[in-house]
Amino acid sequence: MGKLLNGGLAVGGTLLAFGALKRALNPRPRYAPWEKPRYEDFEKRVCIVGGGFGGYSAATKLTELTNGREDVGVLVIARDNFFTFWPMVPGIVSSDIDSRNVAQPLRRALITAGASFRRAKLKEIDHENQRIVTDGGLDFPYDQLVISLGGQPNFFGIPGVEEHALHMRGVEDAEHIRNRVIERFEEVSLMRGEVPESKLTFVVIGGGATGTEVASEIHTLVHEALAPDYPNIDPNRVRIFLLEGLPQILPELDPSLQRAARTRLFNEHIEVMTSTFAEEVTEDQVRLKGGDVIHSENVIWTAGNRPNVAIHDLGLPVDERNGIKVDEYLRVEGFPGIWAIGDCAAIRDIREGFEGRYVPPTAQAAGQEGYTVAKNILATLDGREDELEKFAYKPLGQLVELGSDFAVNEVMGVRFSGLAAAIFWRLAYLVRLNSPQSKIRIAADWISALFVRPAVTQVRGTSQE
Known part of the structure; x- marks a missing residue:
């Protein structure tokens, strides 16, 4: 009898542990489907155009800061319904990483955080009526607008x-x-x-x-x-x-x-x-x-990289070389309520010794800009403009992987290379993925590669035959 009881307790404990793990890996959305108001019905509406590092960071930070409030609605509009985790993109070339795990599901992450998402392409800004117009003629209102359209090859x-x-x-x-x-x-x-x-x-x-x-x-x-x-x-x-x-x-x-x-x-x-x-x-x-x-x-x-050419059709002040002109708070010059971040923005570097330069168009910088713009937007919505925060880029380092067993890293002034650097590279970026499924799949791929040689195929459509 005692053995049966112990066995039952062990099985029950295992099931509870699996249940807890499943809940941790699949967090509940902030709103149930019947609870969430339409974006247009929120009292204060923030529209973010672009789903890259800058736009995604701004949206998730803003939903975090407004958790518990019901007056601020966040809408992200992007041309793709996935967020590209750029540091891992080169790994697709060797099939070290599967492309589906680098393309993070943008819609699910945003809905879980409490934001709304629409896949569309920005066409123009109706400044007078504070609305953006997308392809197909659909328009969306905004009280605060963030432009984060990224860049393109130069x-x-x-x-x-x-x-x-x-x-x-x-x-x-x-x-x-x-x-x-x-x-x-x-x-x-x-x-x-x-x-x-x-x-x-x-x-x-x-x-x-x-x-x-x-x-x-x-x-x-x-x-x-x-x-x-x-x-x-x-x-x-x-x-x-x-x-x-x-x-x-x-x-x-x-x-x-x-x-x-x-x-x-x-x-x-x-x-x-x-x-x-x-x-x-x-x-x-x-x-x-x-x-x-x-x-x-x-x-x-x-x-080479340059700002997205779409910024020239938005009626905003543009620096031909560096992007949309913004002040130190990331506000577009001369356009209250509009902000710009990421590769499409000309953001001056205010660090000592970097005067006259611009913040580099990197994923690391865009993420930091997203966090700052989220805090500044909320301060503006709440009438606390005296609390706006100047954007000061804080480079945390650079990680470069050259094969599965070698990397060169500089992190907070510490420099190291070799196998230890490669392991650090993988762990550092693995924990930053927003999709639990991608974390598990990539980790499994890396472990299996230790024992099984990689195999690749070229998938071609019938039109290529």
Whole structure:
């Protein structure tokens, strides 16, 4: 009898533990479906346009600050119903990370927090009536409006880049790069005779964090995933170039970490060319300033970023180079009730020693801007404008992963590299994912990769046959 009782208690305790874990991983929405008022019915309405790091951070912080209040409604409008967790995007190239786990479900996260969401594209702002107009003619009112439209690639007028180069701005771009590598291997496996050098040469232009990570991920894809599946192709025939216009790659890092990264790339036989500028990109080559030519049909552009061109249609003051003009509180100059953050905003850096510069267009900066703008909007709505907070960018460091077993990190002034840095990179970003399902899936993928070699496929539609 005692054994049965103990067994029953053990089973019951296990079930309770699983139930508690399930509730923790699936929090209840702030409002039940029948409780939540329509966005238009709230007394004070905050509309946030853009679902990237800036817009998402602003929305979640605002719902957190207004928890327990029923007078503030938050609406996020974005062209996609997912939030791209940018630090993990390069990992899609090597299939180290599944793209569905990088595309975080935006709608569910916002509804759970108590905000509303609509997938739409901003068309114009009706300043007189305080409404925004989206594609299809739908309009939404606002008392406070946040513009966080992000950025887009800047090709600097270099001929052929836009037409012939792959870009790296999100999940789909990373999948395109992976598929391009696989496609080249499929093509070469069918060739008889001499294989053109351009087929298996990959050129990544831009030696910042994104470009450096992409070059390393291509190496991982080729040597760890594709090599066993294409025994007739010598992976050492694949050439990977990383071009950077500055004297060093990863210019935002300390020189010691730059050297560590450069050594890692050298060991992977990635050819790094610094102080090098592309002059033209054609269908099968990259022409460099000085006359040199790299024969390649596979060019990836990661070298520049500019504000989203859509900001020019909103009737707001724009700095052609840096974005929408804002003051130190992130308010758009001359437009009370409108704020701008992220890559589309020209935000001056007020830190000592950085006077005259602008806050860099990074995910880290956009997240901090989102938190600040949320606090300032709430202060404005409550008539506490004397409590507005100036935005002061506080860089926490830089994490750059170069393969599953190596990273170069600088965190709060502490610099380290190697396997320990790679483990830190993974843990640091894993806990920052907003989707519990993605956390579990990515952790499971990383653990399984310790025992099973990666395998990748190229999924093509019937239109490509």
